[in-house]
Amino acid sequence: MTADLPPTDLPAANLPAANDPSRVAAQYATDRHLQTRIRTHRLYSVGTELEADVDALLALDGSEALLDVGSGPGHFPGRLHAAGHRGRLVGADLSGGMVAAARASYGGVEFVQAGADALPFPDASFDVLTARHMLYHVPNVPAALAEFRRVLKPGGHFLATTNAAAYMPELWDAVAEAAQLEGALIPLTQTRGGVAAAFSEINGGAWVQEAFGNARLSFSDNALVFPDPQPALDYLESDQEWLNLDQAQKIEGHRALLQVLNSKFTSGPWRVSKKTAFITAER
Ligand SMILES: C[S@@+](CC[C@H](N)C(=O)[O-])C[C@H]1O[C@@H](n2cnc3c(N)ncnc32)[C@H](O)[C@@H]1O
Numbered sequence: 001m002t003a004d005l006p007p008t009d010l011p012a013a014n015l016p017a018a019n020d021p022s023r024v025a026a027q028y029a030t031d032r033h034l035q036t037r038i039r040t041h042r043l044y045s046v047g048t049e050l051e052a053d054v055d056a057l058l059a060l061d062g063s064e065a066l067l068d069v070g071s072g073p074g075h076f077p078g079r080l081h082a083a084g085h086r087g088r089l090v091g092a093d094l095s096g097g098m099v100a101a102a103r104a105s106y107g108g109v110e111f112v113q114a115g116a117d118a119l120p121f122p123d124a125s126f127d128v129l130t131a132r133h134m135l136y137h138v139p140n141v142p143a144a145l146a147e148f149r150r151v152l153k154p155g156g157h158f159l160a161t162t163n164a165a166a167y168m169p170e171l172w173d174a175v176a177e178a179a180q181l182e183g184a185l186i187p188l189t190q191t192r193g194g195v196a197a198a199f200s201e202i203n204g205g206a207w208v209q210e211a212f213g214n215a216r217l218s219f220s221d222n223a224l225v226f227p228d229p230q231p232a233l234d235y236l237e238s239d240q241e242w243l244n245l246d247q248a249q250k251i252e253g254h255r256a257l258l259q260v261l262n263s264k265f266t267s268g269p270w271r272v273s274k275k276t277a278f279i280t281a282e283r
Pocket of ligand 1: 038
């Protein structure tokens with residue numbers, strides 16, 4: 001896949017970087033904020049499950065040695081283990097808090113604390129390497145992809161999942177509306193573009209193609225259907241740009257978000273569309 005990457009008009013500067021190390025460390029010191037968002041997806045998603053798309057793309061036979069980088073609380077390798085996967089399963093994450101949470105939940109999986117660009121494994125250790133919704137947090141994506149390629153066996157498979165640039169547009173439009181009422185919310189509006197600029201289908205496919213010499217891009221479309229404003233608020237208030245506001249800003253920001261979100265439910269549940277990008281490659 002080398003052609004047809006969509007053009008970008010995303011601003012490169014003045015975005016609170018999704019891959020700023022201090023923001024990433026604060027957000028993932030524990031699994032608390034991530035679990036809020038995972039719970040939102042579990043409770044309110046409609047349409048194809050992300051896990052079904054991942055399973056279809058990987059087509060595992062259960063014998064593979066698999067490394068999941070940026071494994072967070074370990075749900076993906078934990079799910080594979082529970083389903084009877086026989087090959088070696090390893091989760092790696094930069095955050096010690098994430099590794100501790102994952103170890104506490106999933107005894108049958110090895111978890112190691114490691115950065116994507118310095119994996120503590122010999123060359124050609126794994127048949128499959130997954131990087132699920134994590135490359136937008138990595139400051140040097142080409143260095144991480146080179147490391148992924150190094151630890152994969154020849155013929156091994158790579159899968160990255162990420163938010164497409166058009167991810168939850170209705171939710172982020174609502175945040176932009178609220179920011180017009182309350183200026184303290186402006187940093188939160190920038191998460192949208194910051195994540196897309198750091199690693200989405202716009203640049204991700206080209207980076208993977210560069211690292212592996214091949215890459216394939218596919219998408220899945222589904223949605224969140226919120227029954228009331230609270231879970232949408234909880235989702236937004238788990239974002240690092242929200243957490244970085246001071247208490248007075250949070251009070252005013254909460255009021256503005258609630259006012260705008262309330263207006264979305266006048267005729268029933270509120271649908272927020274989700275587009276996910278999958279980038280696969282072979283070593
Ligand atoms: C959005 S979460 C995704 C977690 C999990 N893969 C999932 O899909 O639920 C991103 C994870 O990547 C980890 N992470 C961020 N930067 C990293 C890096 N440079 N190397 C390894 N892990 C990193 C974070 O600590 C966090 O657990």
